[in-house]
Amino acid sequence: MTTSNTGTGDMQPEVRQELERLRDSIDNIDAAVVHLLAERFKATQQVGRLKAVHQLPPADPGRESRQIERLRRLAENAKLDPAFAEKFLNFIIAEVIRHHERIAEDTANAQSVDG
Ligand SMILES: C=C(O[C@@H]1C=C(C(=O)O)C=C[C@H]1O)C(=O)O
Structure with missing residues (x-):
């Protein structure tokens, strides 16, 4: 067992208060990020269906x-590490492309069943 302080038990009240205030703000931001991502995925799912119906490729490297x-x-401009922003966007886009591949597959299968 280590002696390092990993909890908030033995903290001065002012420090605890400031930490709670900052964490409330972080919780609000995290909630906003989740809601924004959910909206983004709703839009990309629609793009995926449009592409599948018109037999367009799941990925568009030029757009990316x-x-x-x-x-x-x-x-x-926002003083955020651009390399981090790029990694984050690439991570999301990779997931979107996986969704689009799945939608294309499902659409092709449904069309072959329908004849
Ligand atoms: C959503 C699209 O499909 C893919 C996903 C993208 C994204 O998540 O932003 C961008 C380009 C495409 O590779 C699109 O073509 O607009």
């Missing part, structure tokens, strides 16, 4: 490059 450039610029 433009988004990454734009997000890096926004990050720099």
Whole structure:
């Protein structure tokens, strides 16, 4: 067992209060991020269905490059590490492309069953 302080038990009341205030703010921001991501995925699911019906490819590398450039610029202006912003967007886009591949597969299977 270590002696390091990992909890909030033995903290001065002012420090505890400030920590709670900051953590409340972090919780609100995390909730906003989840809601924004949910909205983004709702929109990308619609793009996925549109692409599947019109037999367009799941990924669009040109669009992705433009988004990454734009997000890096926004990050720099907001004093956020642009490399982190790029990694974060790439992580989300990879998940979206997986969804689009699945939608394309399901759509193709449904069309072959329908004849
Ligand atoms: C949502 C799209 O599909 C893919 C996912 C993207 C995204 O999550 O922003 C961007 C380009 C595509 O690779 C799209 O083509 O707009």
